Amino acid sequence: MDVNVIYYILTANEEFGPRAKELIEEYYGRMITSALTVWQLYILLRRSGARLKISQVLEDLGVKVVALTPEIIKMAEECEKLDFDDAIHYATMKAHGIKVILSNDSDFDRVDVKRVF
Numbered sequence: 001m002d003v004n005v006i007y008y009i010l011t012a013n014e015e016f017g018p019r020a021k022e023l024i025e026e027y028y029g030r031m032i033t034s035a036l037t038v039w040q041l042y043i044l045l046r047r048s049g050a051r052l053k054i055s056q057v058l059e060d061l062g063v064k065v066v067a068l069t070p071e072i073i074k075m076a077e078e079c080e081k082l083d084f085d086d087a088i089h090y091a092t093m094k095a096h097g098i099k100v101i102l103s104n105d106s107d108f109d110r111v112d113v114k115r116v117f
Contacts, residue, residue: 001033001063002089002103003040005117010041010057011048016104019117023102028062031102034092035068036085066092081110 007013008020024031041054058065068088075091082090086107093101093113100114108115 001027001031001037002086002101002105002108003033003037003044004104005102006033006037006041006057006061006063007044008104009061010045010050010052016117020104023116024061027102031061031063032066032092032096032098033058033063034072034088035065036088036092038065040085066096068092069095071095079111082107 004016005020005023008016009024011017013020038054038058041057045052045054072088072091072095075094076084076087079087079090081087086105089101089103090108090111090113093099098113100116101108102116104117106115
C-alpha cells in the first residue's frame, strides 16, 4: 500500500477519500506497507498539524508494516523506472511476493505490478 491511500482517509480528502476507504475495507487485514510509509505519514501529518498515533492508525486500518532491509534498498536503487520512494515500495512488494499495489500514483503503471485505485 502506498502512503497516499492512508493519507486520503486521514485527511478526509473529498475527491479521493471515499475510494481510499472502499479499498481499505475491501483489502482489510491483507495489506502491507514499507516502513518508509511510517516516516512519510509522520511528515505529512506533522505538516497538517494532526496529532495521531501512526501505530494505532495502521492497526485500525489493518495494515502491517514490514522492514526496510538492505536488500530492499539495493533493489530500489537499481530500479530506473521509479523515483526512490516509489522504488522502495516496489522493491518491498517484490521481496514479499506482492503483485497488487493500492495507490493513486500512476508512476506504478510503469512497472510489473497491478495498481488499484
